[in-house]
């Protein structure tokens with residue numbers, strides 16, 4: 049069964065198809081392929097698994113595949129790697145109308161999307177996410193970026209794909225640690241705006257960990273439905289979209305502070321979310337019982353609930369580059385209850401530092 053959701057963005061609206069075996073479904077891709085060739089950006093891990101099946105499907109559509117195979121890893125989400133895509137696009141005479149497909153996790157999706165946004169000022173772009181994290185979050189919504197040594201995802205563009213194909217069958221080969229990292233972003237939707245989904249996750253986490261396809265299909269679709277609603281209401285993060293960054297200000301500091309790729313993005317978001325919950329409790333917004341309930345779900349998902357000891361001062365320095373900073377003032381996503389988040393300036397540096405220290409081991 050294929051579930052289809054739409055991201056309602058007027059003349060840039062696009063579908064998200066979710067189901068098993070979508071990589072070999074030429075009917076879903078064909079309407080988006082009007083050229084004789086497409087570029088498929090992927091990496092050295094995903095290419096041996098899924099490039100050939102996709103190439104065959106594209107061939108059924110009458111389209112030749114030009115693969116661009118990048119090194120794998122968050123540490124390669126850089127200008128230098130991005131430039132490899134431009135080298136390939138120019139070297140093979142790609143045109144503005146050539147379609148670029150990103151086949152892989154969030155790193156490939158973010159870099160492929162940024163390349164598509166920049167090449168000849170914008171070429172058609174399709175997301176085929178192959179990790180849980182990219183299926184529930186990064187492939188939807190049009191945020192594209194590379195990292196900078198001073199801050200994560202600091203150089204990028206908003207650039208929407210024309211189509212998202214989330215093939216649940218690709219999750220069969222995903223390493224355990226990556227599956228768990230993806231769950232951090234799934235839990236996020238429950239925490240910020242969907243308390244019934246949070247309760248569903250408490251009941252169905254084991255099925256997700258066992259990769260039960262019915263449970264995965266529900267979790268991916270419910271996550272994408274939440275994300276699509278937020279993005280349709282606030283594409284460029286003037287307000288509500290910032291809530292999707294629960295745990296990310298602390299999480300990005302962990303990723304940048306430890307060096308990209310040491311902790312996975314989802315792991316850093318998990319620990320960061322618990323710092324945000326701790327701070328929310330210290331402000332008197334969240335009960336200790338609720339913090340414990342959140343803690344338990346992340347723990348059951350096999351995710352870290354404490355952060356690495358970088359020192360609160362170093363955290364604050366790293367967080368000063370956060371994209372939510374306005375007039376030099378840090379704004380954080382905090383929780384009022386499970387299912388209700390706010391962007392707040394209520395916490396000062398002293399209380400933020402105290403919450404960080406309380407959650408560092």
Ligand code: NAD
Pocket residue numbers: 091093094097120121122125152153154155156158178179180181182185186187188189190191192201218219220221222223226229230313314
């Ligand atoms: P990733 O892209 O590094 O993928 C994780 C690992 O799994 C990689 O080694 C990858 O090669 C491998 N892999 C991918 N698919 C596989 C499969 N089916 N089978 C086996 N291995 C597979 O990491 P990720 O968690 O997918 O994405 C994290 C990135 O996404 C971060 O850079 C983060 O900043 C970004 N992100 C972006 C957004 C957004 O809105 N654009 C949202 C959340 C996260």
Ligand code: GLY
Pocket residue numbers: 185186188189191289290292293
């Ligand atoms: N992952 C955060 C966002 O898409 O806004």
